[in-house]
Amino acid sequence: MHGLVSILAQLEGVLSGTAGLLALATVCLFQHGIHVLQRQRSDRNSARILGEVKSLEREVMHLTRDKMITRLENVVLREILTQNDPERGYAVLLKRFIPDTDSGFAAIIRLDRSSGTVFEARGLSDESLEAFHIDTHHLATLASGSPLVLEDQPLRKSQIYASLTPSDKRKASRIFLIPVGVGQELCAVLATTQLLPTAAPQAEQLDLSTRLMSCVAGSLKQLFTLEHHTHQLRSTREMLELRSIADSQSEQPLRMIERFMVRLAQITGSERASLYVLPKEGAATCKALIRCGVQLPPGVETRWFQHEDTLSSMGQLYGQVTVFDQLHLKRVGVDTLMQSAVTAPIRHKHRYAGLLCLTRRQSAAPLPVDLELITWAADVLSETIQKSINFLQMERQARQDGLTDLANRRTFDLQLAREIDSVQQGLGLECSLLLCDLDRFKSINDQYGHQAGDLVLRETAQILREQMGKIRSGDRALLARYGGEEMAILLPGVGITGALRIAEGIRAAIDSHPFAVESALLTVTISVGVATCPLHASSPEALISAADAALYEAKSAGRNRVCCAQEPTAISATGVS
Incomplete structure (x- = not known):
C-alpha cells in the first residue's frame, strides 16, 4: 500500500490536467x-x-x-421386563402410549388362529372390547412387519372402527396398528390412537413403536404359550372332573346329568344350563329335559325358560356350536335378561339327539378353551343321554300302567300316603280324591270284545289328562289306573268345592265324547265319588273308603253322576258296575 501511495505521488507530479484525472x-x-x-x-x-x-x-x-x-x-x-407379573408389564406399556384414557385408547390383540382376542387394553369400553375386530386384509399387511396408519375414509370403513362405541369413536381420529412378530410369527397387534414420543415426527414414532413391539414379541409369545399350556392343563383337569361325574354309578342318570351340567355351567362362567332332547325318534323339536343353575325369581324364571326354548330352536337350526352375543340374541328375539349364550348340538350315532344351552347375564364372550370344553361336554352327554332314556323308560314302566299310560296302583298308593302325611304335618291344607268308574263297562267287553274295551280305557285316560291340563293345580295332580275300569285322581291342595267342580267337568266330558268302536259310535258314561282330607278322612285308607262310598252312592243313584262323601265310613260296592 505504501508503494502505491508513492506511485500516486509521483504521478501527481508528472500528470496534470484531464489525463491526470483519468489515471486517478x-x-x-x-x-x-x-x-x-x-x-x-x-x-x-x-x-x-x-x-x-x-x-x-x-x-x-x-x-x-x-x-x-x-x-x-x-x-x-x-x-x-422387570415386572413380576408379565400382564402388569403390558398394562404399564399401554399407559405409556395412553396417559389419559379420556383422549385415546390402546389394546394388544392376541391372534388366535384366524380370530383375535383382546389381551390387554386401556381406554376402551367393555362393549368395544367385546366386539373389537381387526380386518383380515390388515393382518396380511401387518404380517410383513410394516405398521399401518388408519385415518379418514379407510379408518371409517374398517371393522375396527365399526366395532367401537360412539364414545370410543370420538377418541379415534386415527388408529395405528403395530405388528408384534413377522410372518408366521405374528402373534399379536398393538392398536393405539397415540404414539411415542409425543413431539417426535410420525415416522420416528412408528419406528420406535415397531422396535418396542419387536423387542417384546418373544416374551409375549412365551406368555401366550404358557397361558395356552395352563388352559390345557386346566381343561384336562376339568374334563377329568366332569368325566368322573358322568361315569358315576351311585346315582340315577338324570341326577348325574344335572350335577354334570351344574358343574359345567360353573366352569364356563354360565349362570344357567339346559339340556334339550328329542322326545322320540322322528320328532321335529326338542323338549327341555333338565334346567339347572342359579335360582331365579318366578317371573324371571318363566321368561328365562322361554328364551332358552328360543335358543334351542335356533341352535337346532344352526346345527353347530353357536355363540350368541347381544346383537345375535336380539336378532333371534331374546332382548331381555340374557347378554350371552352358547348352544352345542348333541349327536348320537351321527344323528341329532338334542342340544346343550348355556346362558348368562354378563356380556363377556366365552373363551376359546370354554368353547372346547362345551363341545366336549356335548359329546359326553350324547353317551349318557341314551342311558338316561333307557333308565327313564324302565322307571316309567315300573310306575305307569302299560295300557293307559296313567300311574299304576303302586305309584298311586305311595303318592297318596305322601300327600296325606303332608296334610297331617300342616305342610298342605287339604287333598281331594276322585274315584272314577266307567258305567256298564263289562257290557262293552262282552258285546265288542276286549280290544274295544281297551280302546275305551285309553281314550278315557286321554280325556282325564286333557281335563287336568285345564286346571291351575293340574301340574300336581296324579292320575292313576286304580284297577280294571276304575281310575283315581289325586288332587293335592284342592278342597271339596274345587274337587266337585273338576269331577263334574270329567263326567260331562266323558258323556259328550263319542267313542268310535268298530263301525259304531258308543256313548259311555262315568260315575265319580269325591272325598277330601281332612274333611272326610285323616288317613289314606279312610280317604279311599270315603271316596269309594261316594262312588257306590253315584252308582246306586242311577250312574253318570258325581257324589260327595258324607262320612268316613267304608261301604261295600259289591254287585254294582
Missing part, C-alpha cells in the same frame, strides 16, 4: 474491485462456516433426539 479514476476503480473481491471471498467463507455450524447443530439435535428415544425405549423395555 482508473486507480480508484482498480482499488474498489480488489475490495469487492475480498468482500465476496469473506462472505463465501462466512456462509460456508455458517452452513457447517447449522449442519453440526442438526447433527447434534438428531443425536440428542436419538439418544432421548433410545433412553425412552430402554426405560419402557425395562418397565415391561
Whole structure:
C-alpha cells in the first residue's frame, strides 16, 4: 500500500490536467474491485462456516433426539421386563402410549388362529372390547412387519372402527396398528390412537413403536404359550372332573346329568344350563329335559325358560356350536335378561339327539378353551343321554300302567300316603280324591270284545289328562289306573268345592265324547265319588273308603253322576258296575 501511495505521488507530479484525472479514476476503480473481491471471498467463507455450524447443530439435535428415544425405549423395555407379573408389564406399556384414557385408547390383540382376542387394553369400553375386530386384509399387511396408519375414509370403513362405541369413536381420529412378530410369527397387534414420543415426527414414532413391539414379541409369545399350556392343563383337569361325574354309578342318570351340567355351567362362567332332547325318534323339536343353575325369581324364571326354548330352536337350526352375543340374541328375539349364550348340538350315532344351552347375564364372550370344553361336554352327554332314556323308560314302566299310560296302583298308593302325611304335618291344607268308574263297562267287553274295551280305557285316560291340563293345580295332580275300569285322581291342595267342580267337568266330558268302536259310535258314561282330607278322612285308607262310598252312592243313584262323601265310613260296592 505504501508503494502505491508513492506511485500516486509521483504521478501527481508528472500528470496534470484531464489525463491526470483519468489515471486517478482508473486507480480508484482498480482499488474498489480488489475490495469487492475480498468482500465476496469473506462472505463465501462466512456462509460456508455458517452452513457447517447449522449442519453440526442438526447433527447434534438428531443425536440428542436419538439418544432421548433410545433412553425412552430402554426405560419402557425395562418397565415391561422387570415386572413380576408379565400382564402388569403390558398394562404399564399401554399407559405409556395412553396417559389419559379420556383422549385415546390402546389394546394388544392376541391372534388366535384366524380370530383375535383382546389381551390387554386401556381406554376402551367393555362393549368395544367385546366386539373389537381387526380386518383380515390388515393382518396380511401387518404380517410383513410394516405398521399401518388408519385415518379418514379407510379408518371409517374398517371393522375396527365399526366395532367401537360412539364414545370410543370420538377418541379415534386415527388408529395405528403395530405388528408384534413377522410372518408366521405374528402373534399379536398393538392398536393405539397415540404414539411415542409425543413431539417426535410420525415416522420416528412408528419406528420406535415397531422396535418396542419387536423387542417384546418373544416374551409375549412365551406368555401366550404358557397361558395356552395352563388352559390345557386346566381343561384336562376339568374334563377329568366332569368325566368322573358322568361315569358315576351311585346315582340315577338324570341326577348325574344335572350335577354334570351344574358343574359345567360353573366352569364356563354360565349362570344357567339346559339340556334339550328329542322326545322320540322322528320328532321335529326338542323338549327341555333338565334346567339347572342359579335360582331365579318366578317371573324371571318363566321368561328365562322361554328364551332358552328360543335358543334351542335356533341352535337346532344352526346345527353347530353357536355363540350368541347381544346383537345375535336380539336378532333371534331374546332382548331381555340374557347378554350371552352358547348352544352345542348333541349327536348320537351321527344323528341329532338334542342340544346343550348355556346362558348368562354378563356380556363377556366365552373363551376359546370354554368353547372346547362345551363341545366336549356335548359329546359326553350324547353317551349318557341314551342311558338316561333307557333308565327313564324302565322307571316309567315300573310306575305307569302299560295300557293307559296313567300311574299304576303302586305309584298311586305311595303318592297318596305322601300327600296325606303332608296334610297331617300342616305342610298342605287339604287333598281331594276322585274315584272314577266307567258305567256298564263289562257290557262293552262282552258285546265288542276286549280290544274295544281297551280302546275305551285309553281314550278315557286321554280325556282325564286333557281335563287336568285345564286346571291351575293340574301340574300336581296324579292320575292313576286304580284297577280294571276304575281310575283315581289325586288332587293335592284342592278342597271339596274345587274337587266337585273338576269331577263334574270329567263326567260331562266323558258323556259328550263319542267313542268310535268298530263301525259304531258308543256313548259311555262315568260315575265319580269325591272325598277330601281332612274333611272326610285323616288317613289314606279312610280317604279311599270315603271316596269309594261316594262312588257306590253315584252308582246306586242311577250312574253318570258325581257324589260327595258324607262320612268316613267304608261301604261295600259289591254287585254294582
